Each structure stands twice: as structure tokens, then as C-alpha cells.
Amino acid sequence: xxxxxxxxxxxxxxxxxxxxxxxxxxxxxxxxxxxxxxxxxxxxxxxxxxxxxxxxxxxxxxxxxxxxxxxxxxxxxxxxxxxxxxxxxxxxxxxxxxxxxxxxxxxxxxxxxxxxxxxxxxxxxxxxxxxxxxxxxxxxxxxxxxxxxxxxxxxxxxxxxxxxxxxxxxxxxxxxxxxxxxxxxxxxxxxxxxxxxxxxxxxxxxxxxxxxxxxxxxxxxxxxxxxxxxxxxxxxxxxxxxxxxxxxxxxxxxxxxxxxxxxxxxxxxxxxxxxxxxxxxxxxxxxxxxxxxxxxxxxxxxxxxxxxxxxxxxxxxxxxxxxxxxxxxxxxxxxxxxxxxxxxxxxxxxxxxxxxxxxxxxxxxxxxxxxxxxxxxxxxxxxxxxxxxxxxxxxxxxxxxxxxxxxxxxxxxxxxxxxxxxxxxxxxxxxxxxxxxxxxxxxxxxxxxxxxxxxxxxxxxxxxxxxxxxxxxxxxxxxxxxxxxxxxxxxxxxxxxxxxxxxxxxxxxxxxxxxxxxxxxxxxxxxxxxxxxxxxxx
Amino acid sequence: xxxxxxxxxxxxxxxxxxxxxxxxxxxxxxxxxxxxxxxxxxxxxxxxxxxxxxxxxxxxxxxxxxxxxxxxxxxxxxxxxxxxxxxxxxxxxxxxxxxxxxxxxxxxxxxxxxxxxxxxxxxxxxxxxxxxxxxxxxxxxxxxxxxxxxxxxxxx
Numbered sequence: 001x002x003x004x005x006x007x008x009x010x011x012x013x014x015x016x017x018x019x020x021x022x023x024x025x026x027x028x029x030x031x032x033x034x035x036x037x038x039x040x041x042x043x044x045x046x047x048x049x050x051x052x053x054x055x056x057x058x059x060x061x062x063x064x065x066x067x068x069x070x071x072x073x074x075x076x077x078x079x080x081x082x083x084x085x086x087x088x089x090x091x092x093x094x095x096x097x098x099x100x101x102x103x104x105x106x107x108x109x110x111x112x113x114x115x116x117x118x119x120x121x122x123x124x125x126x127x128x129x130x131x132x133x134x135x136x137x138x139x140x141x142x143x144x145x146x147x148x149x150x151x152x153x154x155x156x157x158x159x160x161x162x163x164x165x166x167x168x169x170x171x172x173x174x175x176x177x178x179x180x181x182x183x184x185x186x187x188x189x190x191x192x193x194x195x196x197x198x199x200x201x202x203x204x205x206x207x208x209x210x211x212x213x214x215x216x217x218x219x220x221x222x223x224x225x226x227x228x229x230x231x232x233x234x235x236x237x238x239x240x241x242x243x244x245x246x247x248x249x250x251x252x253x254x255x256x257x258x259x260x261x262x263x264x265x266x267x268x269x270x271x272x273x274x275x276x277x278x279x280x281x282x283x284x285x286x287x288x289x290x291x292x293x294x295x296x297x298x299x300x301x302x303x304x305x306x307x308x309x310x311x312x313x314x315x316x317x318x319x320x321x322x323x324x325x326x327x328x329x330x331x332x333x334x335x336x337x338x339x340x341x342x343x344x345x346x347x348x349x350x351x352x353x354x355x356x357x358x359x360x361x362x363x364x365x366x367x368x369x370x371x372x373x374x375x376x377x378x379x380x381x382x383x384x385x386x387x388x389x390x391x392x393x394x395x396x397x398x399x400x401x402x403x404x405x406x407x408x409x410x411x412x413x414x415x416x417x418x419x420x421x422x423x424x425x426x427x428x429x430x431x432x433x434x435x436x437x438x439x440x441x442x443x444x445x446x447x448x449x450x451x452x453x454x455x456x457x458x459x460x461x462x463x464x465x466x467x468x469x470x471x472x473x474x475x476x477x478x479x480x481x482x483x484x485x486x487x488x489x490x491x492x493x494x495x496x497x498x499x500x501x502x503x504x505x506x507x508x509x510x511x512x513x514x515x516x517x518x519x520x521x522x523x524x525x526x527x528x529x530x531x532x533x534x535x536x537x538x
Numbered sequence: 539x540x541x542x543x544x545x546x547x548x549x550x551x552x553x554x555x556x557x558x559x560x561x562x563x564x565x566x567x568x569x570x571x572x573x574x575x576x577x578x579x580x581x582x583x584x585x586x587x588x589x590x591x592x593x594x595x596x597x598x599x600x601x602x603x604x605x606x607x608x609x610x611x612x613x614x615x616x617x618x619x620x621x622x623x624x625x626x627x628x629x630x631x632x633x634x635x636x637x638x639x640x641x642x643x644x645x646x647x648x649x650x651x652x653x654x655x656x657x658x659x660x661x662x663x664x665x666x667x668x669x670x671x672x673x674x675x676x677x678x679x680x681x682x683x684x685x686x687x688x689x690x691x692x693x694x
Contacts, residue, residue, distance in 0.1 A: 097688075
């Protein structure tokens, strides 16, 4: 399975010198699809760099640093804390969308391609970039009612609970001994986990409210990626990756709220532990085509990912809000405890078989898996995302409370990512052992094949954990505004998040299950996230 | 596709969310082709429309809504012709029967005319479009429709 890297190396060897002659048009030969069984998506880090934390519903909480558990109830905030539904003053409908844009700057990048042929081509001008995304975030309806003589409330929301949308591109110039070539690779993730969430809330007296939400979660994770090498503006060779997988699950949230005084409120939310089932995963990969072949036959590896169940640990949030200056000023703070490091995933066990087509060259091998019907539980490799959020809201309004109200909001939060930095030390140590076994001609081939097979099994069984690094702290600054006039509210929230992290060089195109040293890139990334929310109170 | 759904939603909302507002008017506003007025009579009956000859207007009384055309407008009375019952409901049946037995005759089986004496007019108001409110409704429903369309596009 190192064919891909050999092909890439061959492509560079043949660049510049005869670029017009080797430029490929679209292949005319029909592609050959090779179906193979694959590990689970979590085994091979197939979900990109996306945080599994839930999104923040509504522009109000978003622009207050995400601190929304104990705010005066609005229908979006009630999605966050179900206890708030009973405190709504009127039926309300709200729609919320999100737009994300980002930028990236590489602070550390590989200096060259390590080639299985033993040569390395220098690379320069490594330039990463992030793509933009826009989608719905939340559609929420809530209404107060009387239930058994008590103030109560019901609600129903449809939310993008976990958002997988992200995308990045990497471009750089390869300096081969024969000239320069431009390399480009990009992958765009789409989809996410959506939840339809009915809620019920009951006020026990004037000061205490309780509520519960049932989340029916469904979704898809999809990705499309392309890579290519161009020279003199002509495509020398190209390839692609694809991913499509379904996700579903059910969970329950509980919320409570205590209004100690008219100005001071405290809230608590418990998101109970639950399972997310990842099923029907299909992962396709077509490596770079052989540039020496004028009409190559594309070979597509169609990998059937093993289903897995992600065990999401219980999480809780605590919040407080203080209103003063005739309710013009609100200061809110939340703490979220999200112990993602306890997350595990369960999948069917498998056995690996490594085949050596050429017993005189053990560097070339092909490893496949066969599922064996057992059940295996593994650490998911996520990081805790405990966070502290704080925000303030100032209402510009007339004395009578009627007419137009303009809120001004700002906030801050320090919230790590749920995915980890990549640390290649352990992984490449295994690869070094493989290389040593390949190079050690003093031992019998059978003995070395057995050793390499065992090391490949280690990579397949524990691949992602071998690459797990430290956590990724991130800071977010937020601000927002809006307008409230009679029954309408229109709100805008802006959040600017920045963090530094280290990821695999070439991402999904650098399949770590290949017998090759993996490399990393360190980037400073920043995201600007904009929410727009429209609310109507009936 | 998503954009098309959004634009369609926005267009629909423009048509469906027209909001009206009432502003004070006088009897002099009757007879204007430009002004839609709402006349409220002493007993709560209403007449709505452009009060000029041959214009179609709506007269609402207890339990019945008539559609008809203005035959004549004078200082003493407003006369409607070709009146017919467009909607009838029984919530005010008792009041309607009492009114029909009283001195004020609206229509009977043989007549399609309604005579409305002007001395019974309690209030005249102009009906106009509240542009700001219509815009707010339009933005809200257009935006909400685009969110619904995005959800349906993603999930269906």
C-alpha cells in the first residue's frame, strides 16, 4: 500500500523536464474499484479537526461569551436550559443561522517529502487556508402554559447540535532536482449531528423551575477532498478522498433554575451520558495517478468503515446571572464541565493480515483487516473541554420599557478543543522499527515479515492513540448587538476564536496506515463566527 | 437549491405578511378613491373599503359578513347594492335576530340593498399598510423560511 507514495515520488521526478509531454487529461480508462474493509473512522482520525462540543444556540448567548444558562429566558436560551421554557412570557418562534470564516498561518511545516525511494524533495511556500461555511443553527419554538395549576412551558427545537463543517487547503511548491511543481490538497467536511428536541418545564413556585429535553439526534458526516500536482499550469496528476457516514443517538438533558431575587438567578444543566452510533461509513481514496502513463487506469480504494459507538460522557453546566440598573445591565457567567477524555468507542474487533508481494523487498506490503465478531472498547482520544464563560449585556432603551431596545453585548471564554494535537513520536517509533526490520538483511525474511506484521497490527489496532498529543487551548472573544421592537427581535453575534495546533501534514491524504513516516504542520488558526437570530413573540 | 428555496420563501412572505394600521380620518375621507376606510357604527357593525360608487366593500354585522358595491354616498346615508352574504356565523345569532326584528332592516330575501344612515357612524379610520411592521414580518418570515428550507434541503 505504499504505491501511492511511490507514484508521488515518480511524479516529481518527471516534472519540469517534460511537463507538457506528461500532462494528463481526464483518464479514459474506467476506474477500478477495490473494496476493502477498514477500521472505524475514529481509528484513522477520519473526522477532520472538528470539536464534538455542542454549538451555542442563539446570538444572545453567543455574543455573551456563551454564558446563557441563567439569562432572562428567551426561546433560544431555553434550548440551552430547558427549565427556562416555563418562564417564557409569550409563545415565541426563533430562527438562527451561523456563518464561519477562518484564516490560518503555518508556524512550522515540513521541509521536504520523505520518499520511500530514499530521496527527499524540498518544499517551500507552504500556505494553508480555511474555507467558509454557512448553515442553519437553530429553529426553536416555545410557549408558556398552565399544567396542573402550575406555571409550565413546552418547547420544540431543531438544532445543529454538533457541527462537522470545516475545510482547509494546503498549497506548497516542490523543488525537485528537475524543477518546481505546485502541490495542492484540500478537503471540505460537511454535515453534522442535528437534534429534534422536545422540552417540558415546570415552575415550582415563583423561584424554582425544572425542565427536561429529549434529544433525537441524526446526522451525516461527509467530506470531499482533492489533491493534485501542476506544473506550468497543467495538471500532472491528481487524486481524491471521499467520506460518507451516518450518525444517530438519543440523549436527555435536565435543567434547573433558581431565581434567588428578582435580580439574581442561578442555573444548572446536566447533559446525561449517551451513545452516538456511527454507521454505514464509506471512505473512498484515489491516489495520484501515474504521470508516466499517458492514459492511466484510476484505482479507487473503497473502504468500508467498521461501525462504532462513541460513548459520550455526562456533562454539566452551572450558570449565574445578575441584573442591575433597572435591568439595563446583565452580567452572566457559566462553567461547563465536559470530560471528553473519558469518552470511549466500541467497535467490532478485527484481525490484520499483512501481505508481502515481493519477499526480496519487504518495504512493499499490503495490510488488510478481517472483522472477527468480537467487541472492542477503546479510548476515543478526545480532550476535556472544561470552560469558563463570562459575558455582559447593556440594554439601550427608553424609561417606559416600550419602544425600541438595542442590546450591546460582549463576552469571553477559554474553551479547549475536543480533539488533540498530533504527536508523531510514538507512531514514528513504530515505523522506525518497521524500517529497521526491512533493512535488516541478516535475519530470515519470514522472521522479519512476522515482526513487520505485528507492528502493522499495532498501527491498525491503536493508530489514532499512537498519534495523540496534548490538548489545544483556545480563547474566544465575542460581541454582538441587535434590535427589539414590539414583538420582534433581530440579533447579531460575533465570535472570534484563535488557537494553535499541530496536525498531520496533508491530513486525510497522508493515510497513516501506510508504511511511511508521518509529518506534522503547526498552524495558528483563527475563526470568525457570525450568528444571526430572528425572533417573533406571538 | 437552498438559495432558490430562500428566495421563494421571501417572496411568499412579502405577499402574505402585509400588515395594516388604522389612523384617524374624517367623514371627508369618504368618497376618496385613494383611501381605504374603516367605518365603525354605534352598535359595532363595520364597513370597510373605498367608499365611492361601484367600489366593492365589506359590511360586517352580527353573525354575517356582506360583500356589496357602493350605490350611493350622501350626507344622510350610504347605500350598498348587490349585497350578498359572504360569511355567516352563529356566534351572534341572538343579537342578529333581535336586530333583524328591529327597525333597522338590512336585507331580506327580496332585497340586495343595504342602507346605512350616517348618523349611526361612531368612528371613521383610514386603513393603510404599516410599512415598518410589514418589513419586520417580511424579514422574520423570509429568514425563518430560509432556515426551514436549509434544514429540509440538508435532511431530505
